[in-house]
Amino acid sequence: MTNHSARFYDYHVWANKIIFNRLKQLPHHVYKQEIESVFSSVSKVLVHIYKVDCCWLDILMGKSMDEAMQASNQIEADAEAKSLEELEAMYDDLSTRFKACINEHENLEKEVVLDNPYAGILNTRYSEFIIQVANHGTYHRGNLSAMLRQLGHSSVMTEYGLYMYQDEAKMSMSAVPAH
Secondary structure (H helix, E strand, O other): OOOHHHHHHHHHHHHHHHHHHHHHHOOHHHHOOOOOOOOOOHHHHHHHHHHHHHHHHHHHOOOOHHHHHHHHHHHHHHHHOOOHHHHHHHHHHHHHHHHHHHHHOOOOOOEEEEEEOOOEEEEEEHHHHHHHHHHHHHHHHHHHHHHHHHOOOOOOOOOHHHHHHHHHHHHHHHHOOOO
């Protein structure tokens, strides 16, 4: 049986990689170019996604949301100082740690109480944290696509549907015996 939250996280990693690959094709200055939009630059969007992903990993590993959010301030400052390529390497490292946590977690469907300092108490499951990470990333990759268009550049498709088809094709190819 497929762990749907883990697959959804794999989609998140795939979609981020698609975005990084597109950004590396654009003129270097686009990454930090100031813009009047939801975020003030493309780099700020990517740093925000990274910071929040780190926060949710900390929560998944047992920190309180308040502790994780406090730690995320330094994470954000460190990430903002990085180039596109350096931030991509940080994303790769984070996804490795996140996947290990998912794979080693004792029970992703275990009920847990989340104490959000802004929204209050929520009874949920660990798997919902993973879905939140992917959903949050999807939302902000949409912001990023609009920002790229505003800057005069096309974006790339990162829809879950495309991921499903590409993932299925990849799995079908790996099932074909070598000759």
